[in-house]
Amino acid sequence: MAVLNVLKMGNPLLRKISTPVGEELKTPDFQQTIDNMIATMRFQDGAGIAAPQVGILKRVFTMEVIQNHRYPNKTPFPLYVAINPEIEVIDNTRVDSWEGCLSIPNIRGKLKRYKRILFTATDRHGNSFQEELSDFAAIVAQHELDHLNGTLLIDRMDSMETLTFQEEYDKYWL
Numbered sequence: 304m305a306v307l308n309v310l311k312m313g314n315p316l317l318r319k320i321s322t323p324v325g326e327e328l329k330t331p332d333f334q335q336t337i338d339n340m341i342a343t344m345r346f347q348d349g350a351g352i353a354a355p356q357v358g359i360l361k362r363v364f365t366m367e368v369i370q371n372h373r374y375p376n377k378t379p380f381p382l383y384v385a386i387n388p389e390i391e392v393i394d395n396t397r398v399d400s401w402e403g404c405l406s407i408p409n410i411r412g413k414l415k416r417y418k419r420i421l422f423t424a425t426d427r428h429g430n431s432f433q434e435e436l437s438d439f440a441a442i443v444a445q446h447e448l449d450h451l452n453g454t455l456l457i458d459r460m461d462s463m464e465t466l467t468f469q470e471e472y473d474k475y476w477l
């Protein structure tokens with residue numbers, strides 16, 4: 304496993320639409336990429352990481368929150384490897400979400416996300432799964448899916464007034 308370089312905002316690849324994963328899922332190369340994404344996410348203390356963030360324009364992301372000091376008050380959820388993920392909104396309730404992004408280091412911003420979603424994807428072995436996600440897991444899935452469509456958290460903010468450096472977030476908003 305290797306920790307990969309994470310692309311930062313301004314890199315044009317972060318604004319591209321990723322293409323579906325096909326037969327390459329089963330190849331050792333692709334499986335290695337998934338392992339590297341997991342290693343990178345954990346190394347950077349990210350709640351999730353999407354393939355475009357490591358320069359691969361394929362529809363895959365990983366997410367996991369066990370014990371994460373970047374998100375101390377959030378409900379943990381297990382590791383997901385999501386291939387060709389899709390989200391269906393099952394409840395129009397939206398909640399405030401203070402988010403960060405490994406591609407926008409040391410910045411937080413407040414936006415709105417759906418509270419409950421139906422999450423459908425294929426796992427790393429090619430088996431499809433469907434699960435209802437709520438709260439933080441639902442928020443992270445929405446954030447990571449956005450990456451597959453070239454969307455960043457700042458695009459979802461209604462106002463830039465809450466664009467905040469991490470240090471100020473800890474001081475004033477935590």
Ligand code: ZN
Pocket residue numbers: 403404405406446450
């Ligand atoms: Zn992100």
